[in-house]
Amino acid sequence: MTRDLSITINGEEREFAVAEFRSLLDALRNEIGLTGTKKGCDVGDCGACTVILNGKPVNACLVLAVEADGGAVETIEGLQAAPDKPSPLQESFMVHGGAQCGFCTPGVIMMAKALLDDNPEPSEHDIRFALAGNICRCTGYTKIFDAVRAAADEMRKAPAP
Amino acid sequence: MRRFRYYAPNSLAEASRLLRELGETASLFAGGTDLLVEIREELRTCAHVIDIKKIPDLHELSFDEERGLRVGAQTTAREIEISPVVRTRYPNLASAVAALGSIQVRNRATLVGNICRASPSADTLPPLIADGAVLTIWSEDGERSLPIERFFVGPGRTVLARGEIVAGVTIPPPRPASARIYIKHGRRKAMELATVGVAVSVDRHAGACADVRIALGAVAPTPIRALRAEAALRGNRVTPRLIAEAAEIAMSEATPISNVRASAGYRREMVGVLTRRALEAVTGAPQ
Numbered sequence: 422m423t424r425d426l427s428i429t430i431n432g433e434e435r436e437f438a439v440a441e442f443r444s445l446l447d448a449l450r451n452e453i454g455l456t457g458t459k460k461g462c463d464v465g466d467c468g469a470c471t472v473i474l475n476g477k478p479v480n481a482c483l484v485l486a487v488e489a490d491g492g493a494v495e496t497i498e499g500l501q502a503a504p505d506k507p508s509p510l511q512e513s514f515m516v517h518g519g520a521q522c523g524f525c526t527p528g529v530i531m532m533a534k535a536l537l538d539d540n541p542e543p544s545e546h547d548i549r550f551a552l553a554g555n556i557c558r559c560t561g562y563t564k565i566f567d568a569v570r571a572a573a574d575e576m577r578k579a580p581a582p
Numbered sequence: 583m584r585r586f587r588y589y590a591p592n593s594l595a596e597a598s599r600l601l602r603e604l605g606e607t608a609s610l611f612a613g614g615t616d617l618l619v620e621i622r623e624e625l626r627t628c629a630h631v632i633d634i635k636k637i638p639d640l641h642e643l644s645f646d647e648e649r650g651l652r653v654g655a656q657t658t659a660r661e662i663e664i665s666p667v668v669r670t671r672y673p674n675l676a677s678a679v680a681a682l683g684s685i686q687v688r689n690r691a692t693l694v695g696n697i698c699r700a701s702p703s704a705d706t707l708p709p710l711i712a713d714g715a716v717l718t719i720w721s722e723d724g725e726r727s728l729p730i731e732r733f734f735v736g737p738g739r740t741v742l743a744r745g746e747i748v749a750g751v752t753i754p755p756p757r758p759a760s761a762r763i764y765i766k767h768g769r770r771k772a773m774e775l776a777t778v779g780v781a782v783s784v785d786r787h788a789g790a791c792a793d794v795r796i797a798l799g800a801v802a803p804t805p806i807r808a809l810r811a812e813a814a815l816r817g818n819r820v821t822p823r824l825i826a827e828a829a830e831i832a833m834s835e836a837t838p839i840s841n842v843r844a845s846a847g848y849r850r851e852m853v854g855v856l857t858r859r860a861l862e863a864v865t866g867a868p869q
Contacts, residue, residue, distance in 0.1 A: 422587065441588040442631075444618075464619045465687055466773065477660075477689040483618050484690070487588055488633065532686070553772035554684020 426490040430455070431499025439486045446470045448486035449496060457497040457527050461556070468555035471528035471535075472496050478535035480554075497527035500534065509579075510534055510572045519568030521559030529555045533569045541577055545570070584621055590633045594720045594747055597632055602745040604630040610747065611635075612655060613690040615683065616699050640749060645671065650755040653693050655748060659706075660688035671756050674709035674764040674781055681705050681766045684773055694748050697730065700740050703800035707734075708781030709764040711797035711805055713753050720749045731797075734804035759786045761864040765856045769843065776800045777844045780832075780856035784864045791815045791865065796828075796857060801836035801849050808832040811857065820865040829858035 427436045430453060437452045446463070449455045449472070461469035463482045470481040473495040481494075500508040510530055513519065520526040529552065536543055536551040543551070548569050549562075557565060591597040601608055608630035611617055620626035634640065635656055642654035645667045653662065659679040662668050669676045682688055682696065682705050696706045697717070707730070715730045722745065730751065733740050742748070756762070762783040768774035779799030785792040794815045796808040811832040818824055838849035 424588075440585070442584070442586045464622060465615055465683070468684060468686060471686055478686050479689050480684075480686045483613075483615050483687070485588065485614070485618075485631075485633075487590075488635070535685075550772075551685060554686045 424487050426486060428489050429493040431495060441487050443486045444482050445484040445486045445489050446481035449481060455496055455498050459524055459527055469525050469528040471531045473531060473535055478532050497531060509575050513572035513575060514568045517568040517571055518564045525555060525557045529565055537573055541573060543573060586628055587630050590636045592636055594637055597634055598722055598745045598747055600632050608632055612692040612695040615687050615691040642750060647755050649752060651753040652750060654750045655692060655694040657693060658689055659691045659693060660685060662693055663688060672753060674762040678705040678709050678764045694751060698748055700734050700738050702737050702804055703776045705766055705776055705779055707805040708779045708797035708799040711807060712781040712783040712795040713762060715751050715753045717748050718750045719746050721746045731807060736803045757785050763860050763863050765860050767852050767856055778849050778852040778856060780860050782860040782864050790819050796832060798836055798853055801838040801853055808835045810835055825858055825861045828861060829854045832857040
């Protein structure tokens with residue numbers, strides 16, 4: 422059965438129809454056309470599909486689209502102010518080499534955003550603990566942690582308007 | 583994704599009716615972090631998914647000194663993990679939920695879902711058993727209470743009858759001079775299933791062990807209590823020798839299997855090691 426849904430995605434209300442068994446991840450990528458959120462394992466192990474649903478980071482593969490009806494979803498596409506204006510977190514990942522192949526990066530950045538929203542001054546342990554569910558095969562994580570730490574410092578100096 | 587029908591009832595009565603009418607191919611859905619994976623990997627035949635998140639009054643997380651901690655069927659692992667009262671009064675449960683999957687998973691997974699999934703290795707079960715948690719089970723005939731250790735029948739199997747729903751779980755208030763701990767042993771620190779899990783809750787009185795409950799995870803078809811090890815400790819003065827004896831007895835009470843995560847022999851050894859460490863921690867014995 423198909424359901425008509427209304428979900429606020431990156432601040433914009435979107436109405437669309439989706440099969441009731443469809444995951445939020447598949448709906449974002451296929452029905453909405455936002456392919457920044459990646460499908461890695463599709464069973465909640467890798468974190469590549471991390472989005473923020475009603476303020477909390479979740480694996481979009483383990484959420485049904487129908488459950489998000491009436492709710493708010495933030496994806497990697499919503500982070501930057503404009504196509505040529507990356508957010509401080511995105512900027513920091515570029516500066517510190519936090520991305521190599523880039524497949525895990527949207528999920529890592531969304532999880533890092535959720536961390537910094539909650540805890541603007543995370544310890545090294547806080548960063549590692551928060552990113553435990555995001556798997557990266559390239560970086561060895563060191564540069565990811567560097568990027569998050571530097572972004573946190575940067576954002577505390579100049580809080581977002 | 584395999585296809586299924588989705589239902590979002592507004593009451594326990596409606597959810598229970600759906601469970602009974604739709605039969606064996608219907609499953610309740612709270613966090614879905616096991617259910618959706620099992621459907622996708624074709625480990626479970628499920629044609630009907632009944633979402634309980636629209637049902638009112640199932641999102642409780644409250645503590646009082648009389649009744650203890652009450653957790654509703656919709657309360658997530660993450661909500662429990664970050665709850666100050668859980669961290670101070672039930673550090674065993676706090677560490678068990680914090681060891682479950684990732685933050686993304688814990689924002690969805692529920693404690694009651696972890697209970698009902700009835701995995702022998704589920705992290706939350708040993709501390710709940712050691713603390714004497716009681717389930718509230720709803721059916722059209724009314725509510726019944728059941729001590730959690732009588733809930734499990736085998737891997738993935740519980741005593742729930744068709745149409746019964748676990749609405750919540752209550753953990754008694756910690757007694758004065760009590761202490762509790764859960765120790766998880768895995769191959770790595772994060773995103774891991776327990777190879778062995780040991781929970782010990784103890785009531786101390788004047789250097790003696792007034793009462794103790796030891797629960798073992800991942801070493802039998804269900805989580806179990808090490809009843810003979812408890813009996814060896816109960817009422818006695820706690821010494822390193824007594825702790826070593828109790829740990830040895832706990833090893834003999836485990837009936838582990840060998841699988842991809844560990845051999846039976848290794849699991850049994852670790853029951854001894856972790857039971858000793860847990861007892862040392864909760865009794866303040868010299869280590």
